[in-house]
Amino acid sequence: MKAYKDLSKEELLTLQKQLNKEYEEAKAKELKxxxxxxxxxxxxLDMEMDFMNVLNADSIFxxxxxxDCRNYGIMDGIPEARKLIGDVLGVSADNVIVFGNASLNIMYDTVARSEIFGVMGETPWCKLDKVKFLCPVPGYDRHFAITEQFGIEMINVPMTEDGPDMDMVEELVNTDPAVKGIWCVPKYSNPQGYTYSDETVKRFAALKPAAKDFRIYWDNAYVIHDLYEEKKDTLLDIISECEKAGNPDMVYEFCSTSKVTFPGSGIAALAAxxxxxxxxxxxxxxxxxxxxxxxxLRHVRYFKDAEGMKAHMMKHAAILxxxxxxxxxxxxSELNGLGIGSWTEPKGGYFISFDALEGCAKKIVEKCxxxxxxxxGAGATYPYKKDPKDSNIRLAPSFPTPEELAMATDLFVLCVKIVSVEKLLKEA
Known part of the structure; x- marks a missing residue:
């Protein structure tokens, strides 16, 4: 295919007419x-309905x-659940607390606690003139929403295929005492699907923060969310790497079973x-x-161990x-060679990251x-919803049926083409 930038103005106008005709036909389908x-x-969700039958009136609780799990007690989680999560993360059960249903809740509480009470004896953040967080971009919108709500200044850190730009991370963390944390999705990152390299994890563990209360917020949401059994990504354990580097207290690791069992009805945990x-x-x-x-207890009885949970995830992979x-x-097939977009092809997680021509993302999303x-929403993958290039779009293929997904992707590609032609015509 000929790259769009190499087309003459006349060719672009002819193409635009054809694309607009296709778009009107797509609109007539009244998709939702x-x-x-x-x-x-x-x-x-239907695949795992037997999860609900693990415990019944005849069960031993x-x-x-x-x-007795029906009564008060064991505030930090039953030992069997702590071991299950620990084995999934590759850490000791002694390093795990099992909370409620959502890791996002734990992350929010962790930031709130730091704001109100400080971190292990340090000054509460609410009493400081300035608190900053590093935000690898593009990244997870709900992370950014937490720090924005607390008035924390967010600093963009570019992502690479190996993880965040570690030269920038080291410079900011090691020299600025106002930098108190960094958001990380280290395996199959949201939205690009990148997994941090061994070197990146080791450089994180070896940080020498200017702030004693600096913490790495290691949201290991997709630790076992592989799409391929034979070619899955691997991730070094940040907990043990921090211990080896002499920084045992520098990381909070979060995870949950929200996309393992039922979203909103799983279990979530913190390792530290x-x-x-x-x-x-x-x-x-x-x-x-x-x-x-x-x-x-239901989770433990259903999966039995970490290997049981990983085997279950391969059933999810077969669908995803x-x-x-x-x-x-x-x-x-539709965009290769046209020079109007690039995308990631992750081996796990839940998202695909698409980069359109600069200044086109909002228009593409609106047209879709x-x-x-x-x-x-365009911009959602950046702090304050401000993508400086207005180019990144997060695609989430999981929810639609295969038939719906085919129609949705065809329309998305059509909109990418239309908006790209409009941009090139304005520049012609």
Missing amino acids: LDMSRGKPAASQ KTEAGV SKANLDFIKKFMTIQTIGYDKVNQ RPKFEAVFHVLE KEAGVVLT
């Missing part, structure tokens, strides 16, 4: 499709140590050093009597993999919406 969030499809956990537990005793141990590959196929396909 959603590719805006990484929601599991109904087929994924006691832990191996004899604690003993000193961090002891500090957090002091506040937990005031905040809660304890989390849902019955649900923790064809969807991702279908999107890759359409993008490749006008024709009945809802995408994540």
Whole structure:
């Protein structure tokens, strides 16, 4: 295919006329499709309905140590659940607290606690003149929403295929005491699907922060969300790397089973050093009597161990993999060589990152919406919803049926072409 930038003005006008005709035909179909969030499809939820049958009126609701999960007790999670999560993350159960249903809730509380009470004896952030967070971009909109709500200044850090720009991270963390944290999705990052390299993880662990209360917010949301058994990405354990580097307290690692069992009904956990956990537990005793141990027990009985959970995730992969590959196929066949967009092809996670020509993302998203396909808002993958290039778009293939996904991707590609031609004609 001939690159659009190499077309004459006359050729672009002819192409524009044809594309607009196709767009009007697409609008006439009155589509109502959603590719805006990484929601599991109904087929994924239906696949695991037997999860609900693990516990019933005849079940024994006691832990191996004899604690009745129907009653009060064990604030930091039943030992079996802590071991299950620890094995999934590759850390000791002693480094794990199992909370409620959402890791986002834990992250929010962790920031709020730091704002109000400080971190392990340091000055509460609310009493400081300036608090800053580093934000790898493009990144996860809900991370940015948390720090924005607390008035924390967010600093963009460019992402590479190996992870965040570590030269920039080291410079800012090691020299500026106002930098208190960095958001990370280290495996199959949201939205690009990149996995941090071994060197990147080791450089994180070896940071020498100017602030004693600096923490890495390691949101390992997709730790076992591989699309391919034989070619999955691997990630070094940040907890042990920090210990080896002499920085055992520098990281909070978060995870949940929201996209393993049922979103909103899973279990979520925090892994960190003993000193961090002891500090957090002091506040937990005031905040809660304890989390849902019955649900923790259900997860343990259903999966039995980490290998059982990983095997279950391959069932999810069997549903998700064809969807991702279908999107890759359409993008490749329709856009390759045109010079109007690039995209990632992750081996896991829930998203594909698409970069359009500069200044085109908002118009593409708007045009898709006008024709009945809802995408994540342009700019959402950047702090303050401000993409400096207005080019990044997050695609979420998981929720639509395969038939819906084919229609949605075809329309998306059409809108990319239309908006790109408009931009080139204005510059001609």
